[in-house]
Amino acid sequence: MAWQLRVAGSHDLAPIMAIESSTFGTDAWTDSAMRADLGNRHTYYLVAFHPETPDLIEGYAGLLSPVGSGEGDIQTIAVAESARRQGLGRMLMQALIAEARARRATALFLEVRADNPTAQQLYVSLGFEEIAVRPKYYQPDGVDARIMRLSIAEPRLSPAVGA
Structure with a gap:
């Protein structure tokens, strides 16, 4: 079964907050913080679902990238337990990277918990590199955040075969 993505809105708040x-x-965003981000004109949030069950949200991801700022920040990404390890996180990240590129960002940043090697591996496989550590960033657990950056290259066009 394949997922579909659509732009998230405030009507998606409850399923997003459940995930x-x-x-x-303990690190979860509050309802009010997520509601504010969903309504921010500089953010871009997606939700993922199967076409057969469009009301069952299985993942979401958000990007903050004001058009023309040259930068973007992955605000959050999460996949429901039942949909993990099936490529949905990668699909969501690739969609956010594409949107950041469309907004003319040349650098994309994120923070990831130092104790989450699965997420770190995904980000590295997408071209992110660790650039710094924020000690005890995630509270109340006191877990470090690894700051990662992706340099977004301009898309290259190649001549058509046989041209």
Whole structure:
């Protein structure tokens, strides 16, 4: 079964927060913070679902990237437990990278928990590199954040075969 992505809105707050709180526990965003981000004109949020069950959100991701700023920040990304390890996180990240490029960003940043090697491996496989550490960033757990950056190259066009 393949997923579809669509732009998220405030009507998606409840399913997003269900995944957010079950995934991040003590680090979860509040309803009001997520609502504000969903309504921010500089953010771009996606939700993922199967076409057969469009009301069942299985993942979401958000990007903050004001058009023309040259930079973007992955605000959050999470996949429901039942949909993990099936490529949905990669699909969401690739969609956000494409949107950042469309907004003319040349650098994309994110923070990831130092104790989350699965997420770190995904980000490295997408071309992100670790550039710094924020000690004890995630509270109340006191876990370090690894700051990662992706340099977004301009898309290159090649001549058509046989041209």
